[in-house]
Amino acid sequence: MIDEKLLIINDLKTAFSTSMGSVTVVDDVSLYIKKKETLALVGESGCGKSMTSLSIMQLLPVNGKIMNGEIIFNNHNLVELSDKEMSKVRGNDIAMIFQEPMTSLNPVLTIGDQITEGLLLHRKLSKKEAKDRAVALLKLVGFSRAVEVMKEYPHQLSGGMRQRVMIAMAMSVDPSLLIADEPTTALDVTIQAQILELMQELKEKFDTSILLITHDLGVVAEMADRVVVMYAGEVVEEADALSLFEDPSHPYTQGLIKSVPSLDVQQERLYSIPGTVPAPNEVTVGCRFAPRCAQAWERCSKEKPSLYQRKNGHQVRCFLYELGEGTNYNESGATHS
């Protein structure tokens, strides 16, 4: 293959130990990111998308643990790395941007202190060199007064500016993978577009791959090359962005796309998927989406569907597609069970 895979996750299973026992939040997730590609990980709150990213970084909360699976990055299995080896990967090969630009910068350190941090930790730069590079980065992310901003504190910057600082911080070490966990969720819409545009620009400039975690399909449409849809800890659909929007296959994905407000279609009320996400500690036998699925039949609550292949690497976890290419929603599916 010409498209080299930068990151491969195989059968990742991450669980939390709670007072109610072990709760699996990421269940047998497999995905990959090619070099220079933007992969969007989509799903509603609590579906395990953030936990997948924290598993990659090995930064799970104290009670979280990777139970199974491998995360292969540049031919190293990150799961097997020691803490010390891992801290050489973090912020060096893999950088991360967080959702909340208001709280992800340290309030008592200057912007300059924080941007140069990664450079001083991973690159053997002198303070002066790190500072020059930080100023250049700030200019790159759109600060015209970069030199002054270096001496300022986070409380003096607006949310959008802080997110630019976060991006500059993440890109400072020229990572090969950037994980962006809902980078625009906390920003207002006009700033969102600018930040996305900036990320796209930098991605092309630095040849970075991006793992974009979001629940916003608008962001997906704008940014992603490929999309992985997660539901209740599982991958339910994987496709390139174009096919996902043209031919959403899993009933959950269809529901997600339907619930995006549209200006073209007159709607009385916005569509919403009925029901709620199952609690992670709920034991489900069949398809996890079955209780909310309008197209479910009895087999769905008894058996667990696996990922079925469609064309061009499009995969769907739904019995509707069990027969392979060409099958689509049909009632006769019931007779197969």
Next chain:
Amino acid sequence: MSNPNIKIDENTKTPIGSHKAIKGQSPFQLAFTRFRKNKGALIGLIILTLITLISIAAPILIQVDPSATDLYNTSAEPSSEKWLGTNDAGQDVFARLIYGGRISLLIGFATMMLTVLIGGTLGALAGYFGKWVDMVIMRLTDVLLTLPTLLMVLFLVALLERTNEWILIIALGCTAWASTARIIRSEFLSLREREFVLGAKAIGANDFYIIARHMIPNVLAPLIVAATLLVANMILVESALSFLGMGVPPTTPTWGNMLNEALNMRVIEEQPWLWVPPGIMVVLTVLCINFIGDGLRDAFDTKSTRR
């Protein structure tokens, strides 16, 4: 054209409101600005500075040896020569008062530093690492908090069968750190969950780097407030110990052991110049420090910004 809003900033030369006015002000500088507006705290700071300077300069200001006894001139009343008279050993009370501040303040500040060092470190470790580290350290503080500091120090002094200011400082420092540890631990517990700590980890920083560079600067505000109030507390404890005769030996004057002389009913009734001045000094110093502590707390409390 990729960053329209930033470009507007540059061209119109009107960057985000009052940006110019508060340029480069760290949260500490902002707090100091607020502190300066607090009259009580400012007066407290001035008086405390004066007391400290006079105490430090005592050997220059006072030519009399505060420990020298003059048996021909005992229990003298205040006069133009001996401003506060002499005690029953004929020692110059005024000289002792000035010199006494040295020991009282030394014990106050040195103990505070030791306490902050021990309590701060243990509290930080407990709060950051949690689990068994937290368990062990917190049970230790629980034990210390159930025992009154004064009693513990009395016990230690009795055990060593002698005292001087350094023994007192170490004894106080080793017993008084529990409350500081608790404050720092609780601050760390909430800081640990903040996103910038996760962010620092995502940059590849190790635990001790994160504690030293990211977390400690964030607890400086409550730490400074706690430390200030500790100084006042320690001065009081020293006075109490010396008053009980278990503190600094009477050859070295401290405000506490000057008060010790007031154990005598005759002194209380007939020679107020022996015990009123050191009493006033202790109260004044402690009051000043408490005012400063309150001022600092208000200054650091971001909720009071809207005043």
